[in-house]
Amino acid sequence: DVKVTQSSRYLVKRTGEKVFLECVQDMDHENMFWYRQDPGLGLRLIYFSYDVKMKEKGDIPEGYSVSREKKERFSLILESASTNQTSMYLCASYRGLAGGATDTQYFGPGTRLTVL
Amino acid sequence: GESVGLHLPTLSVQEGDNSIINCAYSNSASDYFIWYKQESGKGPQFIIDIRSNMDKRQGQRVTVLLNKTVKHLSLQIAATQPGDSAVYFCAENLYNFNKFYFGSGTKLNVKP
Numbered sequence: 532d533v534k535v536t537q538s539s540r541y542l543v544k545r546t547g548e549k550v551f552l553e554c555v556q557d558m559d560h561e562n563m564f565w566y567r568q569d570p571g572l573g574l575r576l577i578y579f580s581y582d583v584k585m586k587e588k589g590d591i592p593e594g595y596s597v598s599r600e601k602k603e604r605f606s607l608i609l610e611s612a613s614t615n616q617t618s619m620y621l622c623a624s625y626r627g628l629a630g631g632a633t634d635t636q637y638f639g640p641g642t643r644l645t646v647l
Numbered sequence: 648g649e650s651v652g653l654h655l656p657t658l659s660v661q662e663g664d665n666s667i668i669n670c671a672y673s674n675s676a677s678d679y680f681i682w683y684k685q686e687s688g689k690g691p692q693f694i695i696d697i698r699s700n701m702d703k704r705q706g707q708r709v710t711v712l713l714n715k716t717v718k719h720l721s722l723q724i725a726a727t728q729p730g731d732s733a734v735y736f737c738a739e740n741l742y743n744f745n746k747f748y749f750g751s752g753t754k755l756n757v758k759p
Contacts, residue, residue: 535690562745564747571751572751573736573749573750573751573752574691574736574749576746576747579745579746581745589746621690621691625745634679634696634740635681635693635696636681636693636738636747637693638683638690638691638692639690640688640689640690641688641689641690
């Protein structure tokens with residue numbers, strides 16, 4: 532089974548702090564994603580990476596950056612946390628095009644971040 | 648961009664009944680669709696998927712139906728159980744692209 536883990540389940544930070552959210556997958560997937568999930572808004576893509584050191588902006592990248600130094604690890608960075616970044620953050624991993632096999636994303640358990 | 652929507656934000660069913668959760672998508676070029684289940688405090692879990700060259704796909708107690716004519720996707724859960732209580736949402740994907748688009752979800756409440 533694919534396993535996607537996230538470094539923290541709950542995190543409380545203060546406005547202006549630098550925040551690191553880490554995600555690790557164990558299935559050698561090329562693609563990794565960071566989403567935030569807010570009530571009524573569904574999952575919104577922040578950034579994704581399709582290879583080591585490669586990244587692309589998603590739909591809401593402002594206020595965030597990412598790092599992918601190793602294939603299995605994808606980090607989301609909030610350079611200066613703000614209260615409007617309080618949310619559930621979900622990491623996902625995806626093998627990519629795989630013929631007839633399932634091409635779904637696999638999600639981590641999520642990190643609920645509160646910025647005070 | 649693409650939009651994926653759900654007709655009902657909350658669905659309540661009696662234990663043992665069948666449940667039907669609906670989803671509309673807007674991009675007729677999308678060719679891969681997924682249903683996820685998300686329990687409280689957990690990340691989304693894959694339930695079932697379907698490609699655009701199919702109309703129906705069955706899993707264990709779940710069936711996904713795809714109507715490309717009206718761009719509609721549905722998830723049917725047979726003999727709904729209390730453990731099925733969760734938020735369900737659909738996602739669409741365009742082949743050759745690595746981006747997925749998600750609906751906001753339908754909360755399924757199963758009454759004992």
